[in-house]
Amino acid sequence: xxxxxxxxxxxxxxxxxxxxxxxxxxxxxxxxxxxxxxxxxxxxxxxxxxxxxxxxxxxxxxxxxxxxxxxxxxxxxxxxxxxxxxxxxxxxxxxxxxxxxxxxxxxxxxxxxxxxxxxxxxxxxxxxxxxxxxxxxxxxxxxxxxxxxxxxxxxxxxxxxxxxxxxxxxxxxxxxxxxxxxxxxxxxxxxxxxxxxxxxxxxxxxxxxxxxxxxxxxxxxxxxxxxxxxxxxxxxxxxxxxxxxxxxxxxxxxxxxxxxxxx
Numbered sequence: 001x002x003x004x005x006x007x008x009x010x011x012x013x014x015x016x017x018x019x020x021x022x023x024x025x026x027x028x029x030x031x032x033x034x035x036x037x038x039x040x041x042x043x044x045x046x047x048x049x050x051x052x053x054x055x056x057x058x059x060x061x062x063x064x065x066x067x068x069x070x071x072x073x074x075x076x077x078x079x080x081x082x083x084x085x086x087x088x089x090x091x092x093x094x095x096x097x098x099x100x101x102x103x104x105x106x107x108x109x110x111x112x113x114x115x116x117x118x119x120x121x122x123x124x125x126x127x128x129x130x131x132x133x134x135x136x137x138x139x140x141x142x143x144x145x146x147x148x149x150x151x152x153x154x155x156x157x158x159x160x161x162x163x164x165x166x167x168x169x170x171x172x173x174x175x176x177x178x179x180x181x182x183x184x185x186x187x188x189x190x191x192x193x194x195x196x197x198x199x200x201x202x203x204x205x206x207x208x209x210x211x212x213x214x215x216x217x218x219x220x221x222x223x224x225x226x227x228x229x230x231x232x233x234x235x236x237x238x239x240x241x242x243x244x245x246x247x248x249x250x251x252x253x254x255x256x257x258x259x260x261x262x263x
Contacts, residue, residue: 110175
């Protein structure tokens with residue numbers, strides 16, 4: 001396989017993943033793929049295993065069975081920071097920002113995995129360390145302009161309204177320059193205007209940056225509007241996989257969302 005993955009090629013493949021916590025089976029023999037350049041939605045009722053699946057992909061959980069391939073190579077068990085260096089970034093269902101730090105400083109933390117100078121030069125903040133930080137700052141300023149958050153760049157994020165904090169968290173993930181961006185309910189808790197803004201930014205990130213996106217989202221209108229493909233989980237099992245139209249018309253998916261008995 002070529003080292004450079006072409007648009008439409010498989011970027012990440014999940015093969016027969018099973019994850020249990022004691023007697024609770026969170027994921028049962030799940031398989032699907034994520035293609036380069038697409039927006040891939042992972043949906044399902046509460047407790048379906050969606051966040052557990054993202055936690056497996058980003059290395060927070062290690063499954064008992066199955067494997068994950070990234071860019072064609074089987075990925076060994078890795079810690080989240082190792083997965084991030086590999087090229088997978090993550091946002092969280094509950095905002096995980098440094099509330100006392102400014103927007104700019106929060107975004108700069110997203111560049112840390114790209115910094116190469118050693119502790120000695122960073123302590124001196126001269127020579128290579130200074131030049132490196134200037135270059136990272138340029139990248140962060142570009143993201144600030146892209147997300148239209150110039151007016152809050154020096155504001156501690158703890159003072160920001162919820163919708164803007166979500167946008168800052170997206171910016172921090174973008175700052176890592178990752179190949180795959182995992183978004184865990186990026187629009188949860190937002191009003192209509194905030195959701196529309198976030199939808200636009202997700203589409204722009206995919207289009208202008210070329211970033212592959214996998215997202216969990218409960219708003220079916222959003223999922224159907226912005227996703228290229230959708231995988232549906234229910235009680236830890238894969239229920240359906242296909243285009244938004246195929247998933248929307250799938251009777252098993254309709255039954256799951258209406259709460260029809262599995263007996």
